[in-house]
Amino acid sequence: MIALSSDHAGFPLKEAIRAYFDEKGIEYKDCGAYSADSVDYPAQAKKGCDCVVSGECEKAILCCGTGIGISMAANKVKGIRAACCSDYFSAKYTRMHNDANVLCLGARVIGVGAALELVEVFLNTEFEGGRHQRRVDQIMELENN
Numbered sequence: 001m002i003a004l005s006s007d008h009a010g011f012p013l014k015e016a017i018r019a020y021f022d023e024k025g026i027e028y029k030d031c032g033a034y035s036a037d038s039v040d041y042p043a044q045a046k047k048g049c050d051c052v053v054s055g056e057c058e059k060a061i062l063c064c065g066t067g068i069g070i071s072m073a074a075n076k077v078k079g080i081r082a083a084c085c086s087d088y089f090s091a092k093y094t095r096m097h098n099d100a101n102v103l104c105l106g107a108r109v110i111g112v113g114a115a116l117e118l119v120e121v122f123l124n125t126e127f128e129g130g131r132h133q134r135r136v137d138q139i140m141e142l143e144n145n
């Protein structure tokens, strides 16, 4: 199960991803926004991230205007490694090297076609482990200090 969440600016992209998941039969939990009415991105980041931290969802996809604000908020949630991506290489390697569990996208930055490619590679790329595990552990240790 994948959590989907957005603010008003990210709403159109979140809806496009939702339609894509419907088409592909990918299970998701829609945490809103449910319209283009203004809603603050930190609260929306928390809703999506909470689904990951609780184990209800394996990953989350978060959308705001730039992808940046919602990623900043997401990375404040303990247990979350959120990556704001607008290129394919980053979306792939943040899985392989950072074991990112949240992908953040900017609806005002990239088009739907590119965003869906990033979603696809993010969801289908495994963490490499090995030396990268040590570094991911070090990231998570920062939460305890």
Ligand code: RB5
Pocket (backbone or CB within 6 Å): 007, 009, 010, 041, 064, 065, 066, 067, 068, 069, 070
């Ligand atoms: C909302 O206008 C916009 O500021 C927000 O979606 C996001 O881009 C913040 O980082």
